[in-house]
Amino acid sequence: MATHSEAVFEKICINAGYGVVRPVLRDAEGVATADFIVSTSTTEVIVEVEELRPNRDDLRQIREMENGGCTGGGSTIGQRARIHLRRAARQLKPYSSQKIPLIVALYDNVRVGRTRVAYPMFYLQPHEIDAAMFGDRTVYVSLASAGVIQTRPDINGGRQTLTPTQKTYVSAVAVISDADDSTVIFYHNHFASRPLTPDLFVGQNFFHLRKPTPSNAAPWQWVAR
Secondary structure, eight states, X not given: OOOHHHHHHHHHHHHTTOEEEOOOOOGGGTOOOOSEEEEOSSOEEEEEEEEEOOOHHHHHHHHHHHTTOOOOOOOOTTHHHHHHHHHHHHHHGGGGGGOSOXXXXXXXXXXXXXXXXXXXXXXXXXXXXXXXXXXXXXXXXXXXXXXXXXXXXXXXXXXXSSOSSSSTTEEEEEEEOTTTSSOEEEEEOTTOSSOOOTTSSOSTTEEEEEOSSGGGOOTTOOEEO
């Protein structure tokens, strides 16, 4: 049975005029199976859809809000997205030899009924996706005792998922808006061995972002492709 996010993504593709089919199940062979093969006028794209759902702390916050009280919580930036990105990447890996774009699609369904922990796409904001893809933001702090302030640009640090040598088969991470269930934001992987071309996912509901300087991209910074 399809998840809510899978049904939403399939509808988005159909409305855009793309063909959508399910790959042949290969679980019996011990090989992971992705969710969709999307056919465009020029190529095929394989997509794995991952849905973020409430964890124990989310349920606590939702319960407290529904009871009319105050609540609070927190999480490590990028952690929720990173878990699902890595799981989706394992699903896509068996298709890496096909030389076509492979996409991870994420959907924030952290809610119970109409009650959300926060606003739509809360766990899938640009800085969350950046940290999940390319690593935590690392700030240089000088410990020099001479009173001279030394500065260096912030960089992406540990817990990288996508690097020049790891998971280069992932072309992009797509975030499906849970505000309207029709908008998709594509965050391009500048390490991708098979990047998304400009003719893929074009239209008023599709937005594409890339790192401005792939060779030395600043953390949390994205520009329109």
